[in-house]
Amino acid sequence: MAEEAVLRYLEKNEEISDSGEFAEDRGLSHDDIVNIIKSLNGFRLVDAQDIKKERWVLTDEGKKYAEAGSPEVQLFLAIPAEGIAREDLQKKLESSIFKIGSQQAIKNKWIEMGKSQVSRKVQQVEDKIKILLLQIQNGEAVSSEDIDALKRRKLITQQIWKGYSVRKGPKYAPKRKKAATDLTRENIQRGDWKELEFKEYNFSAKGQPLEGGHLHPLLKVRRQVQMIFLQMGFEEMPTNNFVESSFWNFDALFQPQQHPARDSHDTFFLKEPSTTKTLPEDYVDRVKEVHENGGYGSRGYGYEWKREEANKNLLRTHTTAVSSRMLYLLAQKPFAPKKYYSIDRVFRNEAVDRTHLAEFHQIEGVMCDRGLALSDLIGVLHEFFSRLGMSKLRFKPAYNPYTEPSMEIFSYHEGFKKWVEVGNSGMFRPEMLQPMGLPEDVQVIAWGLSLERPTMILYGIDNIRDLFGHKVDLGLIKRNPVCRLGLQYMDSA
Numbered sequence: 001m002a003e004e005a006v007l008r009y010l011e012k013n014e015e016i017s018d019s020g021e022f023a024e025d026r027g028l029s030h031d032d033i034v035n036i037i038k039s040l041n042g043f044r045l046v047d048a049q050d051i052k053k054e055r056w057v058l059t060d061e062g063k064k065y066a067e068a069g070s071p072e073v074q075l076f077l078a079i080p081a082e083g084i085a086r087e088d089l090q091k092k093l094e095s096s097i098f099k100i101g102s103q104q105a106i107k108n109k110w111i112e113m114g115k116s117q118v119s120r121k122v123q124q125v126e127d128k129i130k131i132l133l134l135q136i137q138n139g140e141a142v143s144s145e146d147i148d149a150l151k152r153r154k155l156i157t158q159q160i161w162k163g164y165s166v167r168k169g170p171k172y173a174p175k176r177k178k179a180a181t182d183l184t185r186e187n188i189q190r191g192d193w194k195e196l197e198f199k200e201y202n203f204s205a206k207g208q209p210l211e212g213g214h215l216h217p218l219l220k221v222r223r224q225v226q227m228i229f230l231q232m233g234f235e236e237m238p239t240n241n242f243v244e245s246s247f248w249n250f251d252a253l254f255q256p257q258q259h260p261a262r263d264s265h266d267t268f269f270l271k272e273p274s275t276t277k278t279l280p281e282d283y284v285d286r287v288k289e290v291h292e293n294g295g296y297g298s299r300g301y302g303y304e305w306k307r308e309e310a311n312k313n314l315l316r317t318h319t320t321a322v323s324s325r326m327l328y329l330l331a332q333k334p335f336a337p338k339k340y341y342s343i344d345r346v347f348r349n350e351a352v353d354r355t356h357l358a359e360f361h362q363i364e365g366v367m368c369d370r371g372l373a374l375s376d377l378i379g380v381l382h383e384f385f386s387r388l389g390m391s392k393l394r395f396k397p398a399y400n401p402y403t404e405p406s407m408e409i410f411s412y413h414e415g416f417k418k419w420v421e422v423g424n425s426g427m428f429r430p431e432m433l434q435p436m437g438l439p440e441d442v443q444v445i446a447w448g449l450s451l452e453r454p455t456m457i458l459y460g461i462d463n464i465r466d467l468f469g470h471k472v473d474l475g476l477i478k479r480n481p482v483c484r485l486g487l488q489y490m491d492s493a
């Protein structure tokens with residue numbers, strides 16, 4: 001419609017001198033005309049020249065006065081011939097009208113305003129302001145002094161109007177041919193391919209971005225942590241069993257059967273199958289013995305150990321369950337030093353809040369060798385955590401049923417400017433290692449931490465439900481940066 005109007009007009013006329021007038025004469029929207037002119041100009045069907053016009057338009061205040069009259073006239077008309085008390089006049093008018101109106105009316109010498117009384121000084125007044133405003137609204141010419149006066153009173157403002165003047169271009173045609181994008185079977189059958197104009201290839205057009213797979217931040221951080229362990233010579237433990245028996249999750253770790261963590265309030269027990277089928281019997285006997293009566297220099301717990309308790313299946317509460325299986329297996333062969341790690345999911349029956357879920361991922365490192373000491377643990381923790389970007393560490397004595405001594409690990413967070421807990425560690429107790437059959441002089445040092453904590457700090461996520469679970473925004477997974485541990489980790493606040 002608009003395109004046809006422009007091209008047809010130019011067929012018979014030299015020029016469209018003003019796109020604005022052209023649009024108005026035909027009742028078309030100027031924006032539509034402008035878009036068409038730009039497009040025709042791009043294809044050289046027309047030659048368009050910019051035109052700019054400055055014009056005055058009424059401000060909101062100006063529009064009000066154009067309709068209701070200027071404040072000074074409104075005020076003048078509110079004063080009766082015999083005069084009026086100032087207070088009464090004020091009540092009759094809007095406060096801005098009273099204020100501006102009295103200033104202007106006094107300036108025009110229309111009224112006399114005493115302390116208490118207001119009276120007219122002239123019989124009649126003319127609303128010149130309203131007349132001027134209406135003239136401007138209608139696009140009529142107004143003298144420059146009047147413009148200045150209205151501008152000073154902020155009743156009008158300048159608007160820059162942009163349009164075009166248009167002539168035929170080098171590729172002018174009264175009707176634009178739509179360029180064909182494809183050569184079809186029908187074009188060939190009909191023979192109209194001879195007349196067709198084909199759209200040129202645009203070799204610099206960008207293609208659709210490819211939608212490949214995206215890695216979740218936890219996977220990226222896991223990969224980096226895995227690389228750290230591999231670089232430090234650790235082997236991965238097989239953690240592919242979420243279901244574990246209480247025996248490997250607790251008993252083998254010298255965790256007594258009355259321990260509160262073994263309560264169903266803390267641990268998810270399985271209904272089906274509710275118990276494990278096989279356990280290594282002679283080892284089970286030694287575990288029972290050490291729980292009940294001790295040995296290897298220990299007094300034990302002195303309670304009656306129950307096999308049924310150990311048989312109960314559960315969702316593992318820590319990956320240390322896997323470490324205990326691995327150490328048991330290691331003890332069945334002639335001893336060789338080992339460095340093991342794992343990163344996998346664990347489950348705890350916890351109330352869900354912004355930092356806790358009922359499932360999360362644990363990172364665990366285990367080293368076994370003859371004569372290892374607490375200093376070795378401290379050393380390897382420094383090595384491991386500094387590779388994660390945490391080089392300032394502090395340790396606090398802690399308690400785990402299976403380690404002695406035990407240490408909580410704190411790291412100074414440069415972004416948060418405080419010490420934050422980053423893990424737990426210790427030396428496995430002889431009550432755990434000796435029943436497995438490991439040589440007496442073999443020590444095992446180990447540590448654990450969550451994968452979620454560093455990931456949240458690294459990616460600036462403060463609610464764990466934004467990281468894991470059904471509320472996670474897929475956009476987060478598509479757009480998160482690659483993970484780089486080290487300095488970045490310290491910098492991120």
Ligand code: PHE
Nearest residue numbers: 318320424425426446447448
């Ligand atoms: N299993 C401990 C936990 O769940 C972590 C840990 C692993 C502590 C190894 C000491 C040694 O928090």
